[in-house]
Amino acid sequence: MTVWVDLREVTVQWGGAQGLRQVSFAISAGERVALIGANGSGKSTLLRVVHGLITPTQGLRNCLPELRQAMLFQRPHLLRMTALNNMALGLWLDRAQGLSWAQARTQGLQALARVGLHAVAGQSGRTLSGGQLQRLALARAWARAPQLLLLDEPTASLDPSAKREVEELIHTFAQGQPDVSLLFASHNLGQVKRLASRVVYLERGQVLADLPVAEFFNSTRLQSVSAQAQAFVQGEH
Numbered sequence: 001m002t003v004w005v006d007l008r009e010v011t012v013q014w015g016g017a018q019g020l021r022q023v024s025f026a027i028s029a030g031e032r033v034a035l036i037g038a039n040g041s042g043k044s045t046l047l048r049v050v051h052g053l054i055t056p057t058q059g060l061r062n063c064l065p066e067l068r069q070a071m072l073f074q075r076p077h078l079l080r081m082t083a084l085n086n087m088a089l090g091l092w093l094d095r096a097q098g099l100s101w102a103q104a105r106t107q108g109l110q111a112l113a114r115v116g117l118h119a120v121a122g123q124s125g126r127t128l129s130g131g132q133l134q135r136l137a138l139a140r141a142w143a144r145a146p147q148l149l150l151l152d153e154p155t156a157s158l159d160p161s162a163k164r165e166v167e168e169l170i171h172t173f174a175q176g177q178p179d180v181s182l183l184f185a186s187h188n189l190g191q192v193k194r195l196a197s198r199v200v201y202l203e204r205g206q207v208l209a210d211l212p213v214a215e216f217f218n219s220t221r222l223q224s225v226s227a228q229a230q231a232f233v234q235g236e237h
């Protein structure tokens with residue numbers, strides 16, 4: 001399988017604080033990887049390094065040339081304009097697509113319809129609910145046809161029904177594109193089981209376990225790899 005991004009012994013340090021400690025991690029085409037761990041364990045830092053937003057203090061990041069990747073944050077940032085124009089602007093600015101503004105608006109409307117936001121296309125982005133915002137962010141990411149989609153706790157700030165809707169959309173998008181890889185941070189172990197094929201457990205900036213999902217949730221197997229990871233999973237139940 002094609003490796004999209006490969007981190008070798010990556011350390012990220014801010015002054016005295018350490019975000020990651022000698023993390024080696026690779027993600028290949030079609031993998032669905034969940035990042036779990038307590039707050040401050042380094043999940044967001046790992047996502048940002050993979051996305052190229054943070055340069056490692058030490059270690060190497062190798063990335064497939066011209067890899068198309070997109071990232072979703074816990075709370076999407078929108079500009080003061082309609083939902084449709086927010087959508088269209090992202091498409092229009094993506095030089096690889098070379099769209100006119102009118103084409104960007106047409107495609108933007110189609111993308112909004114795919115995530116069930118057709119009816120609010122003309123509303124200000126500021127009036128959207130948390131779940132609608134996250135669906136818009138997903139539509140925006142998806143319109144760029146990413147090979148690697150990074151999601152940082154995409155449903156953490158949503159109410160239960162919106163959580164479910166956004167998770168369903170992520171699932172639907174991923175299913176239609178078997179080569180697309182997902183790398184997502186989550187505190188929701190149910191969601192991890194539903195979406196992930198592989199689970200990475202972080203503690204204080206270190207990867208303590210990296211296993212296929214079935215092995216990760218097999219307590220005997222996990223215990224043999226990392227007692228800390230097993231204790232974390234037990235504590236979450």
Ligand SMILES: Nc1ncnc2c1ncn2[C@@H]1O[C@H](COP(=O)(O)OP(=O)(O)O)[C@@H](O)[C@H]1O
Nearest residue numbers: 014017018019038039040041042043044045046
């Ligand atoms: N910009 C930053 N400056 C200084 N320390 C940071 C910064 N971002 C994260 N950290 C620290 O790095 C560690 C990992 O943080 P983070 O990756 O955000 O964890 P998580 O996403 O798992 O909650 C924490 O100790 C955090 O305080």
Ligand SMILES: [Mg+2]
Nearest residue numbers: 043044045152
């Ligand atoms: Mg985080």
